[in-house]
Amino acid sequence: MDTATQALQRLTDWVKNDALPFWAKCGRNPQGGGYEALLHDGTPDYQALRRVRVEARQAYAFAHASYLGWSEDAKKCARHFWEMLVDNGMAGAKNTLSDGYGGCAHLMNPDGSLNDPLRDTYAQAFVILAGAWQYRALGDEKALKTAKNTLKFLDQFMGASNGGWFEGCPAHLPRRQNPHMHMFEALMTMFDVT
Numbered sequence: 001m002d003t004a005t006q007a008l009q010r011l012t013d014w015v016k017n018d019a020l021p022f023w024a025k026c027g028r029n030p031q032g033g034g035y036e037a038l039l040h041d042g043t044p045d046y047q048a049l050r051r052v053r054v055e056a057r058q059a060y061a062f063a064h065a066s067y068l069g070w071s072e073d074a075k076k077c078a079r080h081f082w083e084m085l086v087d088n089g090m091a092g093a094k095n096t097l098s099d100g101y102g103g104c105a106h107l108m109n110p111d112g113s114l115n116d117p118l119r120d121t122y123a124q125a126f127v128i129l130a131g132a133w134q135y136r137a138l139g140d141e142k143a144l145k146t147a148k149n150t151l152k153f154l155d156q157f158m159g160a161s162n163g164g165w166f167e168g169c170p171a172h173l174p175r176r177q178n179p180h181m182h183m184f185e186a187l188m189t190m191f192d193v194t
């Protein structure tokens with residue numbers, strides 16, 4: 001076995017046997033979703049604001065793990081994070097599609113209530129990615145619809161005339177490459193699953 005193959009196997013083993021079980025146990029908030037951060041001793045930081053994109057990233061990671069068969073708890077965890085994202089992370093929209101959908105917010109308070117209603121392109125990318133993976137791994141049609149509606153929301157309210165999307169709604173500076181990189185990743189996944 002060559003060095004690259006060995007390194008990949010060590011990484012895979014670490015994700016399956018250490019990272020996923022750790023976050024399933026210590027990173028999940030029993031009231032919904034996850035904790036934004038853990039302290040050095042591994043306990044949750046109960047006072048930290050919660051970025052909605054972190055909920056989406058966790059929903060994606062556990063859905064992908066479920067798809068790969070890497071964790072018995074993965075499906076339950078994927079749904080747990082996704083439900084917090086949908087139930088709490090979509091609050092406070094000022095601009096909405098005709099069906100009332102308004103993308104995901106930027107920040108929640110530690111209790112899951114709305115803190116910052118800003119619609120950030122970076123966060124929307126992770127909602128699309130997570131929704132596509134919820135559909136791929138768990139067969140969740142509503143999650144796929146949420147992902148599609150997020151893209152419609154981006155195009156309608158955050159589209160830039162020269163291509164791509166503005167960084168947020170309302171538009172603000174500086175322009176950033178990172179949201180567009182993650183949108184590329186999310187849209188490749190959407191293409192694969194639809």
